[in-house]
Amino acid sequence: MSKVLYVELINEKDSIKKQVKLPLISGITWGDFKLTDSLSEGNYRIRAYTNYMRNFGTEFFFDKTIKIGNSWANKVFTKTDYTFTKENSTDKVVANIHFEDKNGVAYKENEVNYDVQLDYKSVAKGKTKTSLSGDAVINFTSSQLLANKSGRIVATLTLDNKQKVVKTIPITSTSNDVDVQFLPEGGSLIENLPQKIAVKSVNSTGRGEDIKGAIVDETGTEITSFETTYLGMGSFVFNSQPGKNYTVKIKFKDGSSKDYKLPYAQKTGYTLAVNNLDTAKVAVKIMASESLVNGSELKVVAQQYGNVFYVSKAKMDKQVLMASIPKKNLPIGVVQFTLFSATNQPVAERLVFINNTVDLINVNLNTSAVSTARKGKSTFSFEATNQNKPVLSSFSVAVTNATKVTPDEDNETNILSSLLLTSDLTGYIEKPNHYFQNNDLKTMKELDNLLLTQGWSRFLWRNIAAGNGPAITYKHENSIPISGTVKKGGKPVPGGKVMLMATKGSFFILDTVTNADGKFVFDNLTFPDSTKFVVQARTKTERKFVDISLDVVPNQIVTKNKNSGDIEVNVNNSLMKYIKESDNYFNEMTRLGLLERTIKLEEVTITEKKNPAKNSANLNGAGRADYIMTADDLTTCITLSQCLQGRLPGVIFRGNTPYLMRSQDTPMQIILDGMRVEADFLDNIIPSDVESIELLKTIGNTAIYGSQGGGGVLVITTKRGGGSASYNHYAPGVVTLNPKGFSVSREFYAPKYDGEVSNNRADLRTTIYWNPQVVAENDGKGKFEFFNADEPGQYRVVMEGIDAFGHLARKVYTYDVK
Missing domain, CATH: 2.60.40.1930 (Macroglobulin (MG2) domain)
Incomplete structure (x- = not known):
């Protein structure tokens, strides 16, 4: 099982804004994204997957569209309406964009520049002005040549103080088709x-x-x-x-x-009909054309995730065959029924959803200690059982003020809808939680229609029969490995000595030797994000002029959003009630120093001399040196010592080793991308790879390096590549890298009011409590507690959990705070 989970926040441009890497322990982990108040409103996606899941395509990644509003640091709010007409094969669109401030005051007669983009192509650009009511009208067309009829309008509003505010408005469609x-x-x-x-x-x-x-x-x-x-x-x-x-x-x-x-x-064939509306059994009916009623043996197989739960064989000696399968023998979730011919060829398939509640965890919630008072302490105890037996299980608990944060219950993504339904179906599933709200006949029919119409691609029998499974390119990750190959003269170095040293974020040193193919691996590593490493390699005879190539796993590409139906054109408007309510809470948290606020400065023009060594690791500060050479100065020489001889003031060379003229007995200290290397290492560095060289020779610049800087210091900074590799291969024998480490999860802030000192501070929280790890021990019992906020409303408690056998749980409870 994979033990590393990747979670990404993706914006409307299908670009990753944030990524966290989380350790999985028994399949469970938790984390968070820190959102700044400068993040623009929009339709964002949360995508989660393991490295191994990448072998099977992105269709089965967790991929949820969420709306992020912005009121606190936002000056301009928009509301857009589209009208569509068609002329021959061309779709004509009129977009009416209303601009106003937070208080609903329209921006009148302000200039608007716009760029309409469809299918990543600009189809219309122009300039207009808002009307006296704050409306700007934009016209554009969409031809049939465009494969994708969605896109965005990038509108730039110029305020009265000449500040320009850019708003990105989704285009979900260009017609009523x-x-x-x-x-x-x-x-x-x-x-x-x-x-x-x-x-x-x-x-x-x-x-x-x-x-x-x-x-x-x-x-x-x-x-x-x-x-x-x-x-x-x-x-x-x-x-x-x-x-x-x-x-x-x-x-x-x-x-x-x-x-x-x-x-x-x-003309001829077989049909497979399944009636899933009976609560106790599934009825299967096979029909065949008259010409196929020949006594051949057919087979019906019911499976889930490759596990077979039912097999039935029958001779087609009549035109209709019937079978009945007790639902207690089938697992909860989507089950695939396949009809095979006498030659074992799949001839018909059908999906059904089995709501076998015996596979779920029953959560018995004790609410006797729940407080209905403002700032009152609410204590919940519960017992988790499966088939009347206590289970060791892990729960996530979230409590919100539903009067302020109104839940869209039909469209909720939760542990049941994700793991039991949408994860097994391709494409967009609209309102997935609707099918779990009720277990009546009407809902069962609606769910059955969904499975009749939604495509299936989890297993293709013809591939299984031919032994053609997906190519396994990406391996299970049990930790964060650092691996690579050591070569000399293009040939592997067997038995080479490799050292790994963490230099920032944490500190440790490990060593290993290469195998017969020159490969090495440091496995079972656990380190936080932003940790920096140095890898150093030598031959087994201590020769250091070797090349190190690190293994780099390519990043997962970002595919287009499959949940097109969840995209909201007017994000801020749809969340306006909530984000206005949140303003007071944010302001109070900022006043108490518990929330950071971005201060956006007015636009000014600053003229400054460009720092020639902006990426330097100079301990005095980048560019603070007695003399600086740049890449432009290093274009006419073969070796670096040749480039520097006679060009660094006060420096002489003996062979390829630099010395200060005032201390000719002590070679200069070489700092290469922040790491000390030997003075004779200079000519191992390729001149074209160098971005800048800083000479430190006066006491004011060398003092920070202590005794090692007594002979002067050369700070060499190599060029930063734009590729996907996270390491700098700047010289034979040594590389530095900055791999993605595990993110450290933060604890949810919740105040406590059980002290003796009275607290009159306003508590305006909308999310009252969140705890991703509430454990029911071996006896099935667990407990959590929190304090209500200072505002009345209907508080909504949502518990979701899983046990070691994969049984799922979801419990929703509401109570009123007066």
Whole structure:
């Protein structure tokens, strides 16, 4: 099992803003992102994965779109409305952007520069002014040549004080088009066999849109009608007849209509129908065309994550075969039913969701010590059991004031919806928690329609049968390794001595030897982020002129946001109630020194001489030297000593070793990218790799280096590359690197009011309590406590957890603070 988790915060430009690396212990970890008040509002994504998960593609990463609003440090708020028209094959869009301040006062007659970008291409640029009501109108078109009809408007508003404020406004669509798909149960439509056909209707923003429809034959006779019931999904039963052509006439909510063709029906084949609406059993029905009723043996397999839970064999000696499977024999979550022919070829598939609650942890919450008073102490004790037996389990607990932070319960992403449903389906799942809110017949039908319409790609049987699994490029990570290869003259150095030294963030020294291929590895390393290392290598005869190549795992690429339906055009407006409520809390926290605030200065123009050694590790400060040479001075020589001879004032060379003229018995100290190296090391450095050389010779500049600086110091800084490698390969035998270490999680701040001293300070928290590690011990018992805030409302407690066997738990409890 992987023991390292990567979690990323990704902005609307599909760029990683923050990344944390977290250690997994028994599959559990926790962490946080620190968001500054200068972070712009927008639709951000939280993406999480392990290195091993990268072998199977990004579809099954955790990827959640969240809205981040900004009121506290924000001067300009926007609200955008789009209207769409179509002219021939061109979509015409009118964007009306309203600009106002936090108090709702419009920005009147202010200049707006805009750039409209679709599919990463600029399609319109221009300049306009806001009206007296604060509105700016932007017109643009979208042609069919653009594969992606989403993008952004980058609008720059010039304020009265000439300050420019840039706002990025999402474009989720450029038309009102609706896509309708028809998906036969089992996979294929077969003539003369009655089948359920699922319908999925999605508008141009990616959200489901309900429709009505009728199926007519070539004579115009209506065969059947249907309508979708939830988020554009529904189903109907249909029997396709030979020689008939069928048209589906669809009516949309705006009154328009459009004709579609049903999928082509095969002449012969098998169908697989599954009825999952009975709470106790799953009914499976296999139908075959008359020509296939020949006694051949068929097989039905039910599996989850490659684990088989049901296999049934039957001879196709009649046109319809039935089977009943008790749900108690199937696991909770998505189960795949596959029908195999006599030659073991998959001929039909069907997904069902099994709500087997016996696989869940039952949380019995004791609320007798919960306080309903402001600043009162609330204590919760609980007992976690599975099948009436106590379980050792770990819980995360979050408490919010739901009166201020209104939950969108249907659209919540939680431990049940993620691990049991969306992680096993590809594409965008709209309102995933809706299917866990109720267990009634209506919700069961809606969930079944989702599984009838949502694509499946976890397992491809033809690949499994052929033994073609995914190529395993990325290994399980049990720790943070540092590895590489040592070579001399292009050939591996076996038995070479390699030393690893941590120089910043923590301190330790390790050594190892290379194998027959010159490879080495330092494994089982655990260190915090921002730790810097030096790797030094020698041959087994102590020769140091070797090359070190470190193994670098390429970063995971950022794919486009698959959750297009969750993108909110007007983020601040949708969160306005919450972020305005939060302003008072932020101000109070800042006053108490518990929150940092960014001070944005007015724009000024500063003229300064460029620092020629800005990346230097000079202990006096970058550029504070008696003399500086730059890369431009080092272009006409082969060796570095040749470049420097006669050009450094007060310095002479004996061979390739530099000395100050005033202390010719002591060679100069060489500092290479912050690390001391021998004085005769100079010509191992390639001149074209050098960014700057600083000469320190006066007592004021050498004193900070102590006795080692008595003969003078040369501070050499190499050029910083722009590649993905996190190390500097500046000279044979030595490399420095700064790998990504583990992030240190912060403790959630919550005040305590049980002291004797009265506390009259206002407590305006909206998130009352968060604890990612509340443990139920072996007896299944656990406890957590906190103090209510100073404001009334309905407080919402959400517990989510897991035990060592993978059983999941979720508990929601609300109480009123008066």
